[in-house]
Amino acid sequence: GIVVPGGFGGRGVEGKIAVCKYARENNIPFLGICLGMQCAVIEFARNVCGIKGANSTEFDKTSVEEQQVVIDMPEHKGSEKGMGGTMRLGLRDTVFLTENCKLRKLYDARKISERHRHRYEVNPKVVSKLSRAGLLFVGMGTNENAAHVNGKVSSYATLLKLAECETSKTIEENNTQEMYEISEREVLLSKIEDLCGTGDDETDTTSVRMEIFELQGHPYFVGVQFHPEYLSHPLKPSPPLFGLICAASGQLESFLRGSKIPTPVNVLKAAENYGSNVAENVLQETHLFVNELSMLTDQNADESQLSGSSKY
Template identity: 40%
Template structure:
């Protein structure tokens, strides 16, 4: 079923295999017709995760990267739309030699070809393939058919695992297995017999049996087990507020829209010996921010609740609350500084106000032509780009190196026309593209603020449980200092 934890299960299995010394890779299959996840609303599908090569994909790729400490590319992402597009392009190029191209077998064969390509690219010994959705849905039938083909051709080299949920009946606290039985039977009807069933339930196995399994399987999981044990023992907390707009969907509040941000905060807090208490702060309804030890304004698009975010940024700046702005958050921090410190009243981003008198944030010139065609899926600066850090800056100290590489997903940049004015008033652009044209990091010096920093890129996409991102590490360190004040 959807949301049962297939992504985390896939990443966990990968971690075990990795600990045994295997070279692995992973492929996430999403049954939607979109070619990628870039144009989908985060409340519909969760966070859009950006890879090094600029590909926009499902948030499960973030789980893969965090668990496996490995960077993936578009070769590791498949959708129904992308597979069909490949087959159609081949047909147009006469790659099928004039044959009648049919849904079966050509679509499943293309899926197998793409999985094989991912394996070869990463020189993998084992490929983990996660099929999204629920067994029995018509959307993923062709992907299941591809797995059946693979199993038929390589019976000893293909293992199928069903991830299922065991509900707990309230009246007698009995775990019910009927849904899992039915799921296995449904999977059987597609020609697939699962080799393993991974059952999720609210009643956990005890630690003794977990340790026994790990011992008998000869798993080297000391670091990971130590992290889990450390997390369980944590009692002290640090309170972080995330100010965003992608929380509400109907009557529910979802955290998936900012999953990587949340995980990155956890990584850094756990390392510091604290359990993060993360609150969702609606940009349109902030309440008091004074109770937080740190404030994060994450990425986003559009003009909704922008003034609320800018007010939150101003409050954090003036009240010396540690602040971390990510992508759009960095742009809005620049707007706030321009308005309230640099004296550019009415300053704005042209994404919000195309007629603003002071366009301190503007679209990159090379993107104008694409934007005019409104082809939003391919108009952004996507993927990993290098940046050079300023000596003595907070960012340079955090990274411990001059040159970095981080992942981007944006169309707008700090307008070069206003950089000198902003710097004169105290804003430090501590990270720039190698040619010095694009501003990658903006910060205030320690003499002005304990931690006020924004990034044009998305550092949350490269944080790992055993290796927190340097900027999140510094942010949490500042938050703990405030907590102690």
């Protein structure tokens, strides 16, 4: 599996974008975190959606509006005095728009709270095009810095309401009401387009923030704007990171179906269930194993030097 982590600045970005393409085209489990998510969006916009020159305003200040797939967040733009106080920081809520996605099942919750540290975001204006091409934005947050409190409350209420919509629609035609069943994908796309077209004041283009995407048809191609590593723990790994490891080891689908608990998660869950002493013993045994493995490696290296030949 591949992780493209967060960061700032343009150094090495084209290499990160190339890695995103490689993982996408070769069905390699992938997790993009913060900037890594944005790089994956840029790559997809360029090579799947055909947006020539697609980029982030962080890296290319001369790009035209159509190329700006990642932009400064309107409410966090810097001033002439500098960039102080312009980051979106701390715990923020993300609401899943569908139950039929990997991270929704891994988190087992409709709404989650994760820590953030960024000042750029995926441009809501291109989200519909990206999603219809298969990069589905399954989790969204809201603009917590809306100019008016009512706008903030309203946008969050709209997000929650749309997230809870069923996979069917009632429409009026020829003065009669008929129920039309439409696919879950079309319902999700409809939610995405409704949300990305919702604004709360004249300065904001939208009241929502793109938090999670999943690539349709890929074993595990996931991007998150937040930093899952901040709340991860050895006995309770963060769902995006846990999902990546499961996918890389070929165990994700069986885990999501509930037919298998991946090793060593079953051991760790048992440790949690039976008390802290068991948990400590598991960790101690793990440390002993790693130390023994390290000593064995050093011993083999010393023997190779003495014999004048390598055993590897």
